[in-house]
Amino acid sequence: MPELPEVETTRRGLQPHVEGHRVASVLLRRPDLRWPIPREIESLLPGQRISAVRRRAKYLLLDTDAGSALLHLGMSGSLRVLPADTPVRAHDHVDIALAASIDTPARVLRFNDPRRFGCLLWQAAGDVHSLLARLGPEPLSDAFDGDYLFALSRQRKAPVKTFLMDQSVVVGVGNIYAAEALFVAGISPLRAAGKVSRERYVALAEAVKLILQRAIDRGGTTLRDFISPDGAPGYFEQELLAYGRGGQPCPRCGHALRQASIGQRATVWCGRCQR
DNA sequence: AGGTAAACCTGGACGC
DNA sequence: TGCGTCCAGGTTTACC
The missing domain is CATH 1.10.8.50 (Helicase, Ruva Protein; domain 3)
Structure with a gap:
């Protein structure tokens, strides 16, 4: 489904709810999407503060001090920010629970993807994931003409x-x-x-x-x-x-x-x- | 190296 | 109503 405008729309929708917030917990309802979800998503992401929500190509990155969660929506993926007690629907594969703070209730970042062509991967701090290594320029940048x-x-x-x-x-x-x-x-x-x-x-x-x-x-x-x-x-x-x-x-x-x-x-x- | 096609997976639309 | 077929916003992988 999503091309650059849909991924950018997702990023902008996520940003105010996610940036600066801490990950309370991660729930994987299945161990894999397109590829297995790496251990770091469960072992390193909880407890981390998300410092930025970035987009590169059709990928989204949730940056933390430990590294970045790397997401792709494939053909049918979507991400939503929901109240923490929202009932689960078919193909809700991953929840990244966000900690409550003084002025915001607990919420969950929920990844739904019927076809499972999307992915959730981990990019270690200071690394560039191999999927991002050979990408061309951003179309809205001056490098593209x-x-x-x-x-x-x-x-x-x-x-x-x-x-x-x-x-x-x-x-x-x-x-x-x-x-x-x-x-x-x-x-x-x-x-x-x-x-x-x-x-x-x-x-x-x-x-x-x-x-x-x-x-x-x-x-x-x-x-x-x-x-x-x-x-x-x-x-x-x-x-x-x-x-x-x-x-x-x-x-x-x-x-x-x-x-x-x-x-x-x-x-x-x-x-x-x-x- | 560039070019092409299969493969991954589910659900909805359509024809019979 | 049910079943088979085809199609869908992506991209890696394998092969020529």
């Missing part, structure tokens, strides 16, 4: 949509926002990455930034099960121009939007506006 994409894409034969979704090229762009950005930039998702001009990569980088920022402003996209930590859905779905609209008229020219699978992912685009 058209010149960067142009330089990296030379000689590459994979479709530009596959290239854009490669997390070692740029992080955070998944299937929804890749389709949207290519639509806005007027680039066919099928075009080989190495055959897109510098000028058009400038337009693409700008489109990625614009769309991701706009989606963050709307609280992300809720298709099925994405919810923010306070239970609210995202409102970007109503602004989607291409994703999920195969067969419908192009919002720009009225021509029927095409749909096909590119790199194992359903892709929608306008054969007239996108070349």
